[in-house]
Amino acid sequence: MRAGTAAPGECVAPLSASAPKLAITTTQHMTDHHLTVNAALTRIPGHRGERFVELFRHGTLSVELYAPRGTDPQQPHTRDEVYVVAQGRGRFLNGGLRHPFGPGDVLFVPAGVVHRFEDFSDDLAVWVFFYGPEGGETSAG
Secondary structure (H helix, E strand, C coil): CCCCCCCCCCCCCCCCCCCCCCCCCCCCCCCCCCCCHHHCCCCCCCCCCCEEEEEECCCEECCCCCCCCCCCCCCCCCCCCEEEEEEEEEEEECCCCCEECCCCCEEECCCCEEEECCCCCCCCCEEEEECCCCCCCCCCC
16 A cells, blocks of 8 residues: 555555545445446546445455556555456566466465566456555464
8 A cells, every 4th residue: 555646556545543544435334244347347447547346344354356457566565465366367576576366266375465466367356355464464373
């Protein structure tokens, strides 16, 4: 995550729970606790060209759908995050490692680590789960 407004195609979440929302402000209260890729995709791109939408927030958890097109301009985030690939294929840079990904894959990125989707298909859509404290959680043990 980084402060400032989101650039087209950028996945940005607030820097802290008390920080003002930096992205789309259309998070809805979920009474049925059910999210679908197709419904979320109808809200992308946002009115400023954002390629993500925050759909749910509970405690430190923020759930987004991210659907970059062309390139992925992400910068390291200040919180840990988990991606679940809903659709699409490509390669994922996570720190110094690159590996292929496809539907159903789960990708973990610790806070502060350089990461991005590369060489991805035009239909890429991933669930993004930001959670925990600023700076990420520490490993037990």
